Amino acid sequence: MDNESTYSGYSYKSSHSRSSRKHRERRDRHRSKARDGAMRGDKSMVIQAPGEPLLDTESAMADERDDNWAETTTVVTGTSVDSISNEDLTRLSKDLEDSLPVDCRRYVSPALGAILGLFSVLSPLAFLALPQLLWRDTLDPCGTPCEGLYISLAFKLLILLISTWALFLRPPQATLPRFFVFRCLLLALVFLFVASYWLFYGVRVLEPRETDYRGIVGYAASLVDALLFIQYLALVLLEVRHLQPTFCLKVVRTTDGVSRFYNVGHLSIQRAAVWVLDQYYSDFPVYNPALLNLPKSILTKKLSSFKVYNLEEENSTNNSTGQSRAMIAATARRRDNSHNEYYYEEAEVERRIRKRRARLVVAVEEAFTHIKRHQSEESPTSSPKHPREVMDPREAAQAIFAPMARAMQKYLRATRQQCYHSMESIINHLQFCITHNMTPKAFLERYLSPGPTLQYLDNNRGLQWTLVSDEPVTASLHQGQVFCLKRLDFALVVTVTPLPFLRLDEEFIDPKSHKFVMKLQSETSV
């Protein structure tokens, strides 16, 4: 059967290439990533390649089928001739992951990049300093030309440092499953440059104790120039190339169908995934699992309408398929009124939400009228007679929360949002609004419409997404590509279409040619 060949092909390819890929990944992860090093405790997303669980379920399914099928099937396991077995793989990866604590893994690669960067910046200074320190007496004195070179060297180094700080000294936003090709290329290039310069320096200058100091200074200046050019290349590859929009990505959430369109430039799949997730957190309304299902009353009525009686003997094997087919055919033939009930149920829910919302708005408006900002200068008439109690925002919020609490709770229950807003968070928000002189409507905007997901996140932990794609994730985007970003209970499906090529023509209309005449006489019969 074709199933076996597909399975075996997949497992052979994946396990073979995955093992070598995993090893390469481990090596590269310790060597690569950008040359930045600042610490910032924000969210990070670990995107992992299609993981081992996929293979496990497939091999498990293959094992099940072994029991059902006849004897001419081949048994498929996760091993092939050239690679280690699946269990060893998982054990290895778990060991490596457990050895480094999670937060450290985020900063290993930027730290390496920072070390390399620091080394390359200090190299020209070392080139200049070493002859002075080691064989100062025998150096040719070098007057004005050297000083000119010193000045240019100093300024170029300053510019290099400032632009490195501006561009690259950022904490990484995400951990990518495979190494970032451009960054690794640039780091390798820097390393190569600096290493070859040091080699040349060591052989030609340190050994024979070169006395031409001007040449040495010129050499150091050329290294700084080369570093500036590499930085220009880095700027273009990492920051500029993907800015011009070339593709349109359609992102659809699988559970409730919320979709958005985004324009991106030339990116690899993993970078595009990170970009999409950034936009996801601020554009998509929060995923509320309670809102998804049809009301139970409708669904259960539909499913439990037929009872199937088994008239054959009990050990017939293909009973289940026959039964379900009969049920499906019968339900298709019967006249289906559940759309009616769905319509009325939805209208009823809508009405209930609107009523509760009206009650909530009125309650909040009234509550806000109980409170007033205290003016600092006191009018002499009011203070001796009625000393009003002066409260700080927190107490004021607690004081006016009581009348609106019930209406708020009922509204949140009706819109199934009660898990996102605890009483504490509502009082905090109320305090915030009171402090900033917001109106009741501004206070309510947070509850009346489901906000973007970013609003409900706590920033302490990183967020885990899984990238699922047919092609290797360092390949760049092209037309018709589809990849998925999965979380535990939902997924985002991303489809890539290229932006159309535009042909723009020019047409000149003389402003004096805008002339008008009255319409022809219209005749109306009465």
Added chain:
Amino acid sequence: MSFVPGQPVTAVVQRIEIQKLRQGDKLILGFSIGGGIDQDPGQNPFSEDKTDKGIYVTRISPGGPADVANLRMGDKIMQVNGWDMTMVTHDQARKKLTKQKEDVVRLLITRKSLEETVRLQLKSMLS
């Protein structure tokens, strides 16, 4: 029938009373109008002065109520039931004529031959 803007208009007018005819669920008068302050006066075949933007009768359906009441093609309508028709848009004129609640319209119309008639009469009276 020419007018000087800003000066009152003087004209010899004739009163015509038309009874509306019920056709289906509508009351019709049996003629067509053209003109109005939002139309092009130069296209009007019946007006002497091609800047006149008044309402003119452009067609009479034979045997209809207007024909019976002696309305002629080319008449300029000055008033309809007391409403002025010399400075109205085409649509306003149509509305004033087709009010479904009234079943009779009293028009004041003017035509060139009226002036001639009056002048001839005066001459014959004086001579």
